[in-house]
Amino acid sequence: MSAALPIPVIQLLQVLTVALGAPGVTGVIARVEARLQGRRGPRIRQPYYDLAKLFRKEALAPEQASWFFLAAPLIAVTCYLTIPLLIPVLTSYGLPLGYMGDILGGGFLLSLASFVVATAALETGSPYAQLGSSRAKTFSAITEPVVLFVVFTVALLTGTDLPYALAATVRSSAGQIIRPAHLLAAAALFMVILHETGRIPVETHTGTNEFGMIEEARAFEHSGPYFALLKWGSELKQLILFTILADVFLAPWGLASTQHAGAVGLAIVALLAKACAVGCAVAVIDNSFAKLRLFKITEFVSGAFLLAVLGVFTLYLGGG
Amino acid sequence: MDPAALGAVQAPGVYQGAANVIAAVMLLIEFGMLRQALARDQVRLYMAQSVLLSVLAIVIAADRNLPDLYALAGLSAALKVVAVPLVLRRLLGRAGADDGEDELPGVAGSQTVSPASAVLAAIVLAAIGFFCFGAWHIHGPAAPATALAIAGAMVLVAFGLMIVRRDVASQAIGFFTLENAISLAALVVAAGLPLILETAFLFDLLVAVVVFGMLIRGHHTKAESLSTADLTRLRG
Numbered sequence: 001m002s003a004a005l006p007i008p009v010i011q012l013l014q015v016l017t018v019a020l021g022a023p024g025v026t027g028v029i030a031r032v033e034a035r036l037q038g039r040r041g042p043r044i045r046q047p048y049y050d051l052a053k054l055f056r057k058e059a060l061a062p063e064q065a066s067w068f069f070l071a072a073p074l075i076a077v078t079c080y081l082t083i084p085l086l087i088p089v090l091t092s093y094g095l096p097l098g099y100m101g102d103i104l105g106g107g108f109l110l111s112l113a114s115f116v117v118a119t120a121a122l123e124t125g126s127p128y129a130q131l132g133s134s135r136a137k138t139f140s141a142i143t144e145p146v147v148l149f150v151v152f153t154v155a156l157l158t159g160t161d162l163p164y165a166l167a168a169t170v171r172s173s174a175g176q177i178i179r180p181a182h183l184l185a186a187a188a189l190f191m192v193i194l195h196e197t198g199r200i201p202v203e204t205h206t207g208t209n210e211f212g213m214i215e216e217a218r219a220f221e222h223s224g225p226y227f228a229l230l231k232w233g234s235e236l237k238q239l240i241l242f243t244i245l246a247d248v249f250l251a252p253w254g255l256a257s258t259q260h261a262g263a264v265g266l267a268i269v270a271l272l273a274k275a276c277a278v279g280c281a282v283a284v285i286d287n288s289f290a291k292l293r294l295f296k297i298t299e300f301v302s303g304a305f306l307l308a309v310l311g312v313f314t315l316y317l318g319g320g
Numbered sequence: 321m322d323p324a325a326l327g328a329v330q331a332p333g334v335y336q337g338a339a340n341v342i343a344a345v346m347l348l349i350e351f352g353m354l355r356q357a358l359a360r361d362q363v364r365l366y367m368a369q370s371v372l373l374s375v376l377a378i379v380i381a382a383d384r385n386l387p388d389l390y391a392l393a394g395l396s397a398a399l400k401v402v403a404v405p406l407v408l409r410r411l412l413g414r415a416g417a418d419d420g421e422d423e424l425p426g427v428a429g430s431q432t433v434s435p436a437s438a439v440l441a442a443i444v445l446a447a448i449g450f451f452c453f454g455a456w457h458i459h460g461p462a463a464p465a466t467a468l469a470i471a472g473a474m475v476l477v478a479f480g481l482m483i484v485r486r487d488v489a490s491q492a493i494g495f496f497t498l499e500n501a502i503s504l505a506a507l508v509v510a511a512g513l514p515l516i517l518e519t520a521f522l523f524d525l526l527v528a529v530v531v532f533g534m535l536i537r538g539h540h541t542k543a544e545s546l547s548t549a550d551l552t553r554l555r556g
Contacts, residue, residue: 178337314340
């Protein structure tokens with residue numbers, strides 16, 4: 001019998017797991033992707049080394065930029081580190097701060113982070129950074145309805161929009177999993193995640209090819225620790241989205257149901273394993289489809305929208 | 321917290337859930353056809369949809385203890401997964417060969433609206449079909465109301481497919497999937513129907529295939545293309 005951890009410690013561990021695990025998950029995905037392409041690929045620890053190197057470097061800012069340019073990466077990372085408090089990362093029971101915000105609250109924080117980064121990019125006057133932020137905002141506006149309909153589905157499935165409640169509902173019986181509403185909403189969310197993490201349909205998430213550049217372009221003018229924060233931020237965002245998909249929608253198993261250190265430790269391992277599994281699936285999908293033209297993005301999003309809308313429809317006749 | 325107390329929609333159970341999921345995937349395939357630019361891929365999607373229909377028949381047969389339905393599933397698979405696609409491919413392949421192409425002809429240029437708008441319009445159509453069928457409140461012992469409503473949505477989306485495409489191939493496939501939608505509805509509402517009747521309905525499809533086959537051949541010999549855009553002029 002292992003010792004019981006105090007609740008605040010578990011809460012802190014949720015944030016630390018996401019904060020420290022995110023670069024590792026990125027490393028695993030990069031490795032898998034390299035293997036898929038027949039390369040040896042970087043070390044799994046490479047993203048940590050990259051961050052460490054960038055944190056030691058000098059930071060420069062464009063002359064015209066105001067304080068906001070430098071504050072934006074900090075605000076963004078703060079947002080990303082707040083979200084793990086709201087979603088089930090390690091425990092199946094709600095932690096005290098978990099009820100601070102619902103799914104929409106988490107969504108607002110994600111959008112706020114993306115908004116400050118885009119605003120900072122606009123301040124630089126660099127054409128690439130501006131192109132990136134304008135594209136990011138345009139396309140996030142068209143994925144917004146999909147996310148909203150996924151939230152509606154969750155609300156209809158559970159009667160609340162707390163992520164903990166949906167995870168508990170999914171765990172409760174097999175009938176909750178094999179119902180079109182749940183499967184359609186999960187598939188729609190997965191498509192949004194593919195889009196948001198820069199995998200499909202147009203972006204190359206590592207590339208600096210301006211045809212498909214969205215997220216990568218926004219950080220062009222940042223350097224040193226601030227650039228490190230942005231990079232870390234996008235890794236955090238990826239792990240957070242994977243966590244929401246795995247721990248709320250697809251596989252809310254392996255979470256700690258008690259406060260015992262052993263159970264929580266197991267939950268940390270389970271979360272990282274699930275995130276890596278989702279990451280591998282994403283990498284396989286990313287590498288098996290051709291990228292589309294930029295303006296084909298509406299087709300992809302209309303597909304995701306279709307799934308989410310059908311999810312809500314099926315619920316209205318009581319059978320979804 | 322009890323979800324039911326908060327007004328959550330209760331899960332329908334594994335069997336009904338599975339039937340609804342299969343119906344929903346069939347509807348999604350219907351939407352997939354709106355996007356496909358090649359006749360070959362449309363035929364493939366039609367095959368996939370027909371496979372799902374047979375799977376649904378097997379699920380219902382297993383759950384409701386109706387051995388007739390196994391036979392129906394087999395027959396429907398033989399006809400819709402093997403025979404109809406074969407005939408369609410030969411027809412279209414011959415049309416392609418006459419044009420000096422090796423493959424089935426593309427139907428890419430036949431969209432009257434962009435795929436994204438077509439999907440959005442079809443979502444509206446699906447909503448109308450879905451809620452109209454739902455408003456009838458048909459509840460049989462084997463009838464998950466949602467699967468029936470999805471069949472209604474599929475009928476309208478199939479009509480939509482035939483409207484937004486200007487080539488005979490897509491229109492034929494739209495018509496065949498319309499028949500799939502009606503089979504789905506029949507399966508859900510009247511699973512206990514005598515096998516002979518179900519089979520008779522199934523063979524109606526063969527008539528449709530022959531008619532559409534003649535239509536495709538006739539149109540192709542006359543207009544030397546599969547596009548129906550030439551038909552807008554009244555005089556040749």
